[in-house]
Amino acid sequence: MAILATAVLFSTGGAAIKATHLTGAQVSGLRSVIAALAFLALVPTARRVPSWREWLVGGSYAGALVFYALANKLTTAANTIFLQSTAPLYILFLGPWLLRERIERRDLVFLGAAAAGLSLFFLDVDAPQATAPDPLLGNLLALASGVCWALTLVGLRWLGSRGQNVSAVVAGNVVASVLCLPFVGSLAAVGAPDWIALLWLGVFQVAVAYVLLTRALRRIPAFEASILLLLEPLLNPIWAWILHGEVPGSWALAGGGILLGATIVHDRVVERRARPLEPEGTTTPRAPDRS
Secondary structure, eight states, X not given: OHHHHHHHHHHTHHHHHHTSSSOHHHHHHHHHHHHHHHHHHHOGGGOSOOOHHHHHHHXXXXXXXXXXXXXXXXXOHHHHHHHHTTHHHHHHHHIIIIIOOOOOHHHHHHHHHHHHHHHGGGTSOOOOBTTBSOHHHHHHHHHHHHHHHHHHHHHHHHHHTTTOTHHHHHXXXXXXXHHXXXXXXXXXXXXXXXXXXXXXXXXXXXXXXXXXXXXXXXXXXXXHHHHHTTHHHHHXXXXXXXXXXXXXXXXXXXXXXXXXXXXXXXXXXXXXXHSOOOOTTOOOOOOOOOO
């Protein structure tokens, strides 16, 4: 439930970023400052100097934040979030190597379907529109965000097994703000609507979401978390359509449909194998008492 709530909060990012009149670098820098302060206020245990491991994971998280904001300003919210969601493909290779987590055959089937769906985004690049002026460059930046996001999920899981992952979120936002604040310019040019969107992005879309995510990753594998987080790309284009009238291209919709179907089938298989059903009225036999 914490992962699903995280996905809902994450899904508002595309529409909120497009609601500002700022550049991607400006949004990323100011959002990260707000997010770091909010996260420190919400998580007292994060009020310490991050370890080298947390700075390492924070660096990949900063890349995911910055590339995501830049991509959202250049391509559609749907393309940005679906292409960032290629993370499970990279986790397939990173998880066993870095975390020693087994990948089941059903996961390979899911990844094949996910790869087919996500590949549709590059079959026919959408024409530029007001909210997506350079779709091809935006798509490439979104792919880079997906690589960084995969490294972040694996890293948070790696740190979570050591009880250290909370400060990695702060470290990532610090790195992102240091990289982007030189491009922010004068704060006098930031209007009230921009501040409202930035506060939402920093406090809820990042800080509160990551409070939930870092706690959940102490209990479930990174690969399973990445699958549950695929609720985000399903909701993200809906918010952009409602608030900005942004309509995804036909290939994006087709890819999203394939991804949704693969996710539903995968989760049903996982649930059935995790909880085998027993015939009604039967009970599990007890071992004889040999005391």
